[in-house]
Amino acid sequence: MKPDPNSNASGEVPYRALVEQSLVGIYVIQDSVLRYANAAFAHMTGFQPEEIVGQRLADLVSPGSLDEVQRKETERLLQGSSIRYLTRGRHKDGRDIDLEVHGSAVEFNGRPAVAGVAIDVSERLRYERELDASREELRELTTHLNSVREQQRATIAREVHDVLGGILTGIKMDANRILEREPTSELGAITRDLLASVQEGIDVVREISESLYPAVLDYLGLEAAIRHHLDRFCPRHGLRPMVEITREAAPLSSLQKLAAYRIFQESLTNVVRHAQATQVVVRIEVDEARFDLFVEDDGVGIKSSRHRRGGMGLISMRERAREVGGEFSARPGPTCGTCIQLTLPLGDGRRSA
Known part of the structure; x- marks a missing residue:
């Protein structure tokens, strides 16, 4: 039986094989130059692994993000800490890509370096931006609908109060005139019933008008x-x-x-x-x-x-x-x-x- 090239006689975990087969990008940066990148990292930037190694950081990062990336690289080297953040990388074809990176200070070939992982989050961030835009559009629509609804309520309230209320008030005045002339006759009894119905209508009009738009809010x-x-x-x-x-x-x-x-x-x-x-x-x-x-x-x-x-x-x-x-x-x-x-x-x- 031929020996498995990926086997490890000492029982140690074959880290090299895991790194090369990882679905996330893994890199090592030293002196602002990419010293190592696995296939996943190379793929997300559009390069082949043999092409990308040796590239300067300035060629792999969007110009607008370069200062921040270099500053964070220096912080990790000085403090020996790990940092996780979002940045914008530069694809081989010149377009920007959104990356989430998590790097730590390490020693590489006897000298300080930064090793980390990177994930292409361009699609996720695009969906988030589209979702935020949709939410904002929905809020603007809600604000507009509320504004239109309040204007319509105010208009209907005025029409109900002024027009319908005015008609009922006119009927009430005419009924009172009839009652003054015929207070004891059968017509007078009918008129009193009419006045009660008209007053009930006036109360309903006032109730509807107030529920649509409270005039007391403006005045008191x-x-x-x-x-x-x-x-x-x-x-x-x-x-x-x-x-x-x-x-x-x-x-x-x-x-x-x-x-x-x-x-x-x-x-x-x-x-x-x-x-x-x-x-x-x-x-x-x-x-x-x-x-x-x-x-x-x-x-x-x-x-x-x-x-x-x-x-x-x-x-x-x-x-x-x-x-x-x-x-x-x-x-x-x-x-x-x-x-x-x-x-x-x-x-x-x-x-x-």
């Missing part, structure tokens, strides 16, 4: 709008409201106020839909630098709401907060239930780029 501010909504919303759904505000008239921009109000509204809707709560507490805390809105309930608590099928409420609230430079969180309450928190910086309502 966020705190008044929150109190007003709680007064109408909580009795209807059997909730006991509590409001704790440390400072009225917080200096928020109009965009911040609208975002905070919509997040507050959506939080109440989630309480009714999912919490099985009996009480909701709304707290507003303001200092010189930030505004915090808390909506807490005593219900069953949050249970993987982030991943609930069809559950878009938390996503919508998180995006609204981001649009105005804020932060949003949903977490279990201190004793039970769920705590929704919105934090806004006091300023122009937009996070700097």
